[in-house]
Amino acid sequence: MSETIETDVVIVGAGPAGLFAVFELGLLDIRAHLIDILPRAGGQCSELYPEKPIYDIPGLPVVTGLGLTDDLLKQIEPFHPTFHFNEMVETLESKGTAEKPSFIVGTDAGKTFKTKVVIVAAGGGSFQPKKPPIAGIEAFEQKSVFYAVRRVEDFRGKDVVIVGGGDSALDWTLNLQPVAKSLTLVHRRDAFRAAPHSVKAMQDLVAAGKISFKLGQVTDVKGADGELASAMLKGNDGSETQLPCERLMPFFGLTMKLGPVANWGLNLHENLIPVDTEKFETNHPGIFAIGDINTYPGKLKLILCGFHEGALAAQRAHRYVYPERKLLFQYTTSSTNLQKKLGVS
Amino acid sequence: MVKTSLDDQRTRYGAEPGGGAPTKAKITFIDSRGQARTVEAEIGSTVMETARRNDIPEIAAECGGACACATCHVYVDPAWVEKTGARSPMEEDMLDFAFDVQPNSRLCCQITVKAELDGLVVRTPAQQG
Numbered sequence: 001m002s003e004t005i006e007t008d009v010v011i012v013g014a015g016p017a018g019l020f021a022v023f024e025l026g027l028l029d030i031r032a033h034l035i036d037i038l039p040r041a042g043g044q045c046s047e048l049y050p051e052k053p054i055y056d057i058p059g060l061p062v063v064t065g066l067g068l069t070d071d072l073l074k075q076i077e078p079f080h081p082t083f084h085f086n087e088m089v090e091t092l093e094s095k096g097t098a099e100k101p102s103f104i105v106g107t108d109a110g111k112t113f114k115t116k117v118v119i120v121a122a123g124g125g126s127f128q129p130k131k132p133p134i135a136g137i138e139a140f141e142q143k144s145v146f147y148a149v150r151r152v153e154d155f156r157g158k159d160v161v162i163v164g165g166g167d168s169a170l171d172w173t174l175n176l177q178p179v180a181k182s183l184t185l186v187h188r189r190d191a192f193r194a195a196p197h198s199v200k201a202m203q204d205l206v207a208a209g210k211i212s213f214k215l216g217q218v219t220d221v222k223g224a225d226g227e228l229a230s231a232m233l234k235g236n237d238g239s240e241t242q243l244p245c246e247r248l249m250p251f252f253g254l255t256m257k258l259g260p261v262a263n264w265g266l267n268l269h270e271n272l273i274p275v276d277t278e279k280f281e282t283n284h285p286g287i288f289a290i291g292d293i294n295t296y297p298g299k300l301k302l303i304l305c306g307f308h309e310g311a312l313a314a315q316r317a318h319r320y321v322y323p324e325r326k327l328l329f330q331y332t333t334s335s336t337n338l339q340k341k342l343g344v345s
Numbered sequence: 346m347v348k349t350s351l352d353d354q355r356t357r358y359g360a361e362p363g364g365g366a367p368t369k370a371k372i373t374f375i376d377s378r379g380q381a382r383t384v385e386a387e388i389g390s391t392v393m394e395t396a397r398r399n400d401i402p403e404i405a406a407e408c409g410g411a412c413a414c415a416t417c418h419v420y421v422d423p424a425w426v427e428k429t430g431a432r433s434p435m436e437e438d439m440l441d442f443a444f445d446v447q448p449n450s451r452l453c454c455q456i457t458v459k460a461e462l463d464g465l466v467v468r469t470p471a472q473q474g
Contacts, residue, residue, distance in 0.1 A: 044408070044413075048408055048411070048413040048414060049408075049411060049413045052411070052413065124407055130442065130444075130474055132444055133444050133445070133470075133471060133472040164441065165441050166441065187441075188440075188441065188446050189437075189441075191437075193438050193441060217444075217445065217446075219445075252441075252442050252443075252444065253414075253415070253441075253442040255405075255407065255414075255416065255473075255474030256407050256474075301409055
């Protein structure tokens with residue numbers, strides 16, 4: 001067990017709302033740690049629509065999901081936030097009082113945080129791989145059905161079937177082909193979203209007879225004790241064929257599950273966290289919820305609303321973090337104090 | 346899931362239907378067990394928004410209508426395929442993330458309700474995400 005990390009604020013989720021909250025907190029001298037299940041910052045912006053243009057960010061006529069994430073990361077750089085990626089917050093325990101909140105936050109990677117304030121900016125919840133509707137697939141997961149490659153050795157000398165047409169499916173087709181006994185790529189159509197050079201490399205392998213490509217979908221799996229033996233391929237023409245399959249990798253993207261947030265004792269309304277609109281605090285003092293995960297009368301799931309919510313939550317968080325200090329409202333345009341914090345003075 | 350939010354989004358961002366023209370269309374959602382639910386849809390809204398506003402099951406719509414998640418997958422009744430139109434290239438790409446995609450598969454956030462869709466029938470899959 002690692003030691004406890006002490007901080008002012010733990011932000012659950014490193015999407016746009018969580019990232020901008022770092023800025024608003026930073027101006028008030030409040031330090032933050034961000035925890036996200038994804039391997040990078042940006043949340044839905046980088047995971048669901050990195051290349052899609054967004055047109056409703058104030059002051060930015062057009063920006064991509066990735067562009068906005070990069071800009072936000074640059075904007076919060078002066079405040080040195082600490083990121084904990086590939087980790088999911090599992091437990092949230094209240095140790096303080098309503099006037100002086102204190103929390104112990106635990107992640108699935110075994111990290112523990114002691115913090116005065118928690119800001120839940122978890123969007124639609126945690127991203128998890130989509131599992132295809134194949135009866136009994138759970139019994140094979142992590143033994144012979146994988147949604148990500150952890151160890152290439154698990155695939156050596158095996159009959160591998162990969163389903164999908166994006167970069168993950170194509171990258172792993174190319175990377176596992178040299179170690180697999182056989183490799184079959186299954187996709188619903190003869191067009192791929194993956195990078196053109198990967199598609200070309202895959203097609204070359206097919207032409208050379210080193211892998212096979214099948215149009216269709218996997219509808220059933222057979223095996224015993226977690227070890228797969230074969231997969232049923234339903235072709236687009238309606239035909240059904242048994243494929244030799246000891247390792248199956250379905251790539252259908254990610255889905256959002258509320259996950260452990262439901263167990264933190266917060267009021268929930270249809271999987272959203274009700275907050276007030278003065279400080280965006282939950283029913284539990286010291287725990288705030290901003291961005292897509294909160295709800296209140298008139299709520300709009302817009303990034304710009306998440307920014308506003310973070311700014312107001314930060315004001316209240318200041319009272320918990322520095323109960324003895326009076327908060328003086330200042331503008332970044334005129335306050336040399338704020339400009340110093342931003343490193344521009 | 347977010348009934349109130351969607352209502353607000355519609356009134357704030359959606360176009361108000363013009364006077365005189367029909368403002369409603371009926372849409373029937375048939376779930377994976379065969380239960381049919383017929384609801385009224387606002388002309389100009391999307392089939393996905395209509396589903397969410399009426400608590401139709403088996404429509405997750407995680408991304409809220411940005412054509413970015415494939416969790417509002419429906420099968421359009423063959424009689425309505427032509428009237429609902431063709432998939433856009435973006436929608437076609439997103440359908441890679443749906444399960445059991447058929448020639449009549451659509452992401453219903455990409456179907457805008459029009460007067461000529463009055464009576465539309467769509468089926469929902471058992472699993473979206």
